[in-house]
């Protein structure tokens with residue numbers, strides 16, 4: 072038996088990067104996965120690469136809209152018969168200093184990360200509450216722990232996800248539902264590779280392990296938190312940073 076045999080997971084922002092790596096790990100451990108993402112074409116291609124309809128399906132979903140997230144969760148229940156794992160991972164950055172950041176850039180980042188995670192939590196909890204079991208993994212960031220220059224929007228959203236994770240963990244614990252968060256540091260993905268080289272180098276210099284992380288190194292932690300390996304862990308935040316900002 073693998074760690075997730077017969078289980079169904081929803082991963083938001085699953086078309087690429089960390090979400091896709093998480094989906095891949097989960098499928099390797101016997102799960103079926105529903106990928107939700109705004110980029111339907113990329114999500115369909117990802118689902119195909121992961122093994123197609125029997126193990127992975129793609130759903131267009133904007134996490135800022137509760138109805139769309141609820142539709143994503145319903146798709147998992149209808150297609151695979153339930154929901155055991157919810158990973159709230161979709162994300163964007165709109166970095167700028169306070170002087171230059173627009174109200175729209177602030178609102179967009181709060182909507183995708185903070186509201187998007189709340190939408191996923193609320194919708195998944197409704198199903199898991201009935202089943203008296205489930206695990207939820209929220210993607211925060213080390214930026215939410217320490218606050219990073221140019222990220223007043225993102226740091227606020229990612230710190231908010233920590234508070235939300237702890238509150239939800241307490242609400243749902245007696246129902247058999249665990250909620251935890253991950254704070255990745257510098258992980259190689261489209262999001263970080265879009266960074267100017269000098270910023271990348273600056274961040275890398277802060278990593279005691281001397282290298283960026285790979286998406287699968289976050290996926291392995293998501294697997295731990297999603298599976299029974301972490302059966303007595305809820306409301307916690309796991310840093311995946313190579314030692315940065317400990």
Ligand SMILES: NC(=O)c1ccc[n+]([C@@H]2O[C@H](COP(=O)([O-])OP(=O)(O)OC[C@H]3O[C@@H](n4cnc5c(N)ncnc54)[C@H](O)[C@@H]3O)[C@@H](O)[C@H]2O)c1
Pocket residue numbers: 083084085086087088089090107108109110132133134135160161162163183210211212213254255256257258259260261262263
């Ligand atoms: N890469 C890193 O170093 C790093 C570090 C800390 C935290 N994170 C977090 O990990 C998560 C994944 O990041 P990534 O590096 O894989 O980024 P990425 O840009 O490669 O992937 C993000 C995915 O989210 C999707 N998305 C964006 N807005 C959406 C919306 N409104 N609804 C649904 N999907 C949407 C995108 O289409 C994309 O497929 C994010 O929450 C990010 O903040 C990443």
